[in-house]
Structure formats: C-alpha cells, structure tokens
Amino acid sequence: MSTEQQIRDALRSVADDGPDPDVDAAWAQLQHRLRDTAAPRRGRWVLVAGAALAAAAALVFVTTRPDTEQSVDVGVADGSDASQPDDRTHQSAVGVPITLPADPVAVLAPEGGAVHVMDPATGQRVGTIQDSGGGRAIDAVATPAGDVFVLLQGDEPMLARARWDGGDLEHFVGWPGASAAGLAIHPGGRLAAVGQLGTDGRSAIALVDVQSAAVRELRWPAGDPRGELHQPQELSFSPDGSQLAFVNVHDSDGTEGFDAYVVDVDATDLGAARQISNAGWEDTWNRIGDVTFAPSSIGGIVAVTRLDDSKPQVRFVEGGPDVGLPTLNGVLSVQASAEHLLARTEDAWYALHPADDAWRLIGFEDWTG
Amino acid sequence: MMATVTSLAGDRDVAAGVEAVFRAEYRSLLRLARLLVDDVGSAEEVVQDAFVALHRGWDRARDPVAFVRTCVVNGARGRLRRRATARRHPFAGAVQDASPEVDPVVLDEDRRAVATALRALPDRQRECLALRYYADLSEAEIAGTLGISAGSVKTHIHRGTAALARRLEDLR
Numbered sequence: 001m002s003t004e005q006q007i008r009d010a011l012r013s014v015a016d017d018g019p020d021p022d023v024d025a026a027w028a029q030l031q032h033r034l035r036d037t038a039a040p041r042r043g044r045w046v047l048v049a050g051a052a053l054a055a056a057a058a059l060v061f062v063t064t065r066p067d068t069e070q071s072v073d074v075g076v077a078d079g080s081d082a083s084q085p086d087d088r089t090h091q092s093a094v095g096v097p098i099t100l101p102a103d104p105v106a107v108l109a110p111e112g113g114a115v116h117v118m119d120p121a122t123g124q125r126v127g128t129i130q131d132s133g134g135g136r137a138i139d140a141v142a143t144p145a146g147d148v149f150v151l152l153q154g155d156e157p158m159l160a161r162a163r164w165d166g167g168d169l170e171h172f173v174g175w176p177g178a179s180a181a182g183l184a185i186h187p188g189g190r191l192a193a194v195g196q197l198g199t200d201g202r203s204a205i206a207l208v209d210v211q212s213a214a215v216r217e218l219r220w221p222a223g224d225p226r227g228e229l230h231q232p233q234e235l236s237f238s239p240d241g242s243q244l245a246f247v248n249v250h251d252s253d254g255t256e257g258f259d260a261y262v263v264d265v266d267a268t269d270l271g272a273a274r275q276i277s278n279a280g281w282e283d284t285w286n287r288i289g290d291v292t293f294a295p296s297s298i299g300g301i302v303a304v305t306r307l308d309d310s311k312p313q314v315r316f317v318e319g320g321p322d323v324g325l326p327t328l329n330g331v332l333s334v335q336a337s338a339e340h341l342l343a344r345t346e347d348a349w350y351a352l353h354p355a356d357d358a359w360r361l362i363g364f365e366d367w368t369g
Numbered sequence: 370m371m372a373t374v375t376s377l378a379g380d381r382d383v384a385a386g387v388e389a390v391f392r393a394e395y396r397s398l399l400r401l402a403r404l405l406v407d408d409v410g411s412a413e414e415v416v417q418d419a420f421v422a423l424h425r426g427w428d429r430a431r432d433p434v435a436f437v438r439t440c441v442v443n444g445a446r447g448r449l450r451r452r453a454t455a456r457r458h459p460f461a462g463a464v465q466d467a468s469p470e471v472d473p474v475v476l477d478e479d480r481r482a483v484a485t486a487l488r489a490l491p492d493r494q495r496e497c498l499a500l501r502y503y504a505d506l507s508e509a510e511i512a513g514t515l516g517i518s519a520g521s522v523k524t525h526i527h528r529g530t531a532a533l534a535r536r537l538e539d540l541r
Contacts, residue, residue, distance in 0.1 A: 003534045004502065010483045010537060011503040015400035017480050018409065023395050026413070030391065030420050034384075153518065179518040201524060229491075229524070 115140045115150060129162045131169050138181065143189035149210070151183040151194060159183075159192060159208060172213045175206070182246065184235035185210075191265070193244055195232035203231045205246060205263075205270070218263065221271040234260075241265065383427045390433045391420055397504070398441050404487065404499040405445035415444040439514050442500070446492055486536035493517070494529030501526055 115129040135152030142148050152158045157180035159173040182195035192208040205218040220227025230249035245262050263273035402412035419440035430436035500511045512519045
C-alpha cells in the first residue's frame with residue numbers, strides 16, 4: 001500500500017469515527033443561532049480596519065470578515081465619531097486600505113487582483129490599477145511621492161509599480177519559483193521590502209532599490225530554523241527608515257507561532273534581528289506623533305510595546321481590550337489612525353491617544369453588515 | 370413597500386441557499402473539522418460558526434462551498450492558536466476556549482495514535498494533508514482555500530506526508 005493511501009486511510013479512520021452526525025439537529029441548532037443574531041442584513045456598517053487619511057480629515061474603513069478575510073465595503077467616517085460611518089460609502093472592494101499622499105485612497109482588492117483608488121468625499125471609485133498580464137495583486141503600498149507598488153502573484157511573484165493617478169503597471173523585479181507576501185516601502189521611497197520563501201525552503205527579505213531594481217537579500221543564518229518554511233510577513237519600515245520590522249512564523253508544538261522582529265536596514269543578514277514581541281500579527285509598527293507602538297501579548301493581557309529609541313519598552317495600558325487573550329486569525333489588530341491607536345477585538349473597538357494612559361471604548365462590532 | 374418585499378424575498382432565498390449547502394456539506398465539513406481540531410465539540414462549533422458566516426456573507430460568496438470550507442479551516446486554526454496561547458500564558462484564567470485537544474472517550478487506541486501524530490504536525494501541514502487526502506482537493510483548490518501559493522501547498526504536502534508517515538511508522 002502506498003504512503004499516500006496509508007495516510008488517506010489513517011485520516012478517514014479519525015474523521016469518520018463515531019456515530020453519523022444528526023444533520024437535522026445540527027440544522028435546527030444553526031437556525032436557532034441565526035434567529036438569535038438576526039438583524040438587518042443591509043444598511044449597517046461594520047468597522048473592522050481603519051486607516052489614517054489626514055488630508056481628508058476622515059477615517060477610512062474597510063469592512064472585512066475575520067473568518068474569511070474576504071469581504072467588502074469601503075466606508076468613510078467623520079473622525080469625530082468613529083462608531084458612526086456616514087452613508088457616503090458605497091463602493092464595494094476587498095482588502096486593506098492604503099494611504100495615498102493626496103485625497104484619494106487606494107484599496108487593495110485581492111479577489112479581483114486590482115487596486116482601487118477611491119475618493120473618500122464621495123465613496124466612489126475614481127480609478128483602478130490592474131495588471132494587464134493577469135497577475136493578481138496580493139499587496140500594495142504607496143510612496144509619499146505618489147507611486148503605488150504592487151506585489152503581484154502570477155506565474156511567479158513580481159514587484160510592479162504605477163502612478164496612482166494613471167499609467168500602466170510596470171514590472172521590474174520577479175522571483176521565479178518563490179512565494180512572496182508582505183510588502184513595505186521605505187519612508188524615503190528608495191527601497192521596497194518583500195518577504196519571500198525560495199525554492200530551497202529558506203526565507204528571506206528582499207530589499208529592492210526602486211530606482212535601479214538592484215536586490216539585496218537579508219537571510220537567516222544557515223541552519224537557523226527561523227528561516228524555514230514561512231516567508232517573513234507584515235513588513236514595515238520604522239518611521240525614520242533605519243529599521244525594518246517583520247513577523248516571523250515558526251512551527252512549534254504543532255502550531256504556528258508568530259514573533260515580531262526588528263532588524264537594521266543596513267544589516268547583512270537576519271541573524272542580528274531583535275525579537276520585540278511574541279505575538280506579532282497584522283501591523284508591526286504604528287506611529288502616532290513621536291510614539292511608535294507594536295502589538296504585544298504578555299501574560300495573556302493585551303498590551304502595547306512602546307518603542308523608544310532602540311530599546312523596546314513595554315507599556316501596559318489600562319482599560320484596554322479585555323479579551324483575556326489576544327485572539328489570532330486576524331481577529332485582533334492594532335492600527336494607527338491620524339491621532340489614535342485603534343485596537344479591534346472580536347467584538348469591540350478601542351482607541352488610545354498617545355497622551356492618555358487608558359484605552360477608550362469607541363464602539364462594539366456588529367457583524368450584521 | 371416594494372423594497373421591503375424584495376428584501377424579505379431575498380432573505381428567504383439566502384436561508385434556502387444556506388440550508389441546501391448545509392444539508393449537502395455538513396457531514397464532510399464536520400469530519401474535516403475533526404481532523405483539524407480533534408475534539409468533536411470544537412469541530413461542531415467551528416462548522417456552526419462557518420455557516421453563520423456563510424449566511425452573513427451569502428451575497429458575496431461566489432462559491433458557497435469553497436467559502437464555508439475556508440471558514441472551517443480558518444476557524445479551526447484560530448481555535449488551535451488560542452489553545453496554544455493559553456498554554457503559554459497560564460495566568461490567563463479567563464480563557465473560555467481551552468478545551469482538551471483530544472476527546473479521550475471518542476477515539477480508540479489506534480485512532481488516537483493517528484490523531485496524535487496528526488496533531489504533532491504544524492498547522493499548515495495538517496491542513497494541507499486533510500484537504501488533499503481527506504477532502505480530495507487539488508493543490509490549486511487548497512491554495513485558494515488557505516490563501517497561500519500552490520508552491521507552498523506542494524511543499525507542505527511533501528513535508529507533511531513524510532513527517533506523518535514517519536510518525537505513523539514509529540507508532541507501529
């Protein structure tokens with residue numbers, strides 16, 4: 001018997017064990033749950049992801065679903081009341097918002113492989129950046145000068161760029177055979193960073209000079225298990241551009257772990273990277289004014305690591321998201337708006353002003369949208 | 370008034386659609402979830418949560434079966450991670466989702482050994498093996514379900530197959 005067949009049989013022996021499930025009873029249970037949560041399915045807004053849009057004095061929200069990360073509406077809210085997005089928001093899109101230097105905001109739409117440019121004043125789409133070669137956009141960022149860099153997944157991962165206000169998407173670096181995820185642009189606009197996993201099963205961060213397309217790779221030292229199987233994710237340059245933060249995924253105890261690291265941009269490899277958190281996910285850096293935050297989890301309490309100078313300092317913030325434990329799978333995120341740090345848990349939003357010592361509950365999440 | 374009538378009709382269509390998918394797929398999804406989370410209670414909750422998500426996202430789910438399958442895999446992964454986090458933080462007393470990993474009553478010795486070997490795999494390897502060898506999905510379908518590249522799927526299946534075969538051999 002082949003190894004594959006042995007594994008098929010083994011999996012079926014576990015999965016098919018036990019009595020046949022009672023589908024009618026399970027359906028009745030589901031109907032009961034749906035009745036309990038029944039609410040208007042349209043016309044309600046769900047605040048899930050927030051992005052700063054200081055130029056328009058508004059917050060831009062993109063609804064998404066924690067369970068599938070596939071859904072879909074773009075909203076604009078008056079910054080004075082984040083819990084009440086107004087009804088100018090109409091355009092369907094998917095994905096994460098990208099702050100542009102001018103009023104429009106770009107939204108990555110992974111399902112359609114496009115980057116939509118939205119006008120926050122009207123909620124209407126004013127442009128779309130799409131790869132004519134059929135590449136699927138899996139990440140995108142904008143530079144202060146107005147270039148949009150797009151990480152494409154087609155036959156191979158590829159970095160491309162376009163002007164947000166028009167023009168063709170220009171391919172300029174590809175990684176045959178690799179997988180890639182995570183894209184960041186240096187605050188000065190001179191470097192792009194891409195997390196990748198090569199055909200040899202080793203991970204790296206590729207630093208790409210956006211002018212010359214020259215690539216320099218930061219790798220874990222040979223034999224370091226942190227460099228296996230998963231590409232670095234959630235890349236983000238520090239506000240001064242001297243450091244790069246990333247989330248490294250590792251396998252241990254049968255589950256994946258997530259560690260946030262910081263490495264100097266000028267380093268020769270990732271061996272000198274400093275671990276700053278054992279619960280890195282989603283955004284690794286958030287800057288409000290002069291304060292930079294990174295999400296952290298210590299002792300089961302959601303906290304914020306405040307990074308002052310080069311030494312991470314944990315700052316516990318009272319009254320924060322009281323979830324007992326940080327929940328992964330994209331459910332908890334900490335992001336920066338123009339003036340606040342925003343934290344989302346499974347069922348609520350919190351805001352923290354850098355000058356405050358306590359989180360403020362700003363609204364409960366409602367998954368009826 | 371017309372809008373109300375249209376809306377109610379739409380809700381009935383959604384309920385009928387969700388029920389059709391539920392009745393056709395519940396058994397296989399529950400079994401898939403059991404491979405991913407091991408204990409029956411958690412598996413049932415994961416599948417229920419997935420169908421609640423499908424009900425809410427029906428308008429946007431281009432392929433309802435693929436949508437709900439992705440919800441099951443993501444939900445199972447989330448539960449395992451919460452358990453892992455709970456183990457790392459023993460002072461967090463208010464953990465509601467720290468159920469045992471294997472229901473000792475349900476599985477006999479051989480099956481428990483298989484479940485143990487499966488549980489010892491990294492998440493992605495376990496998911497890829499369950500979707501490939503139990504759900505019979507193609508590598509492209511697995512990539513779509515997990516949101517990773519087909520190359521990564523191939524790597525996880527290759528490594529997972531080798532690791533699981535090795536562990537099963539050790540158990541014999």
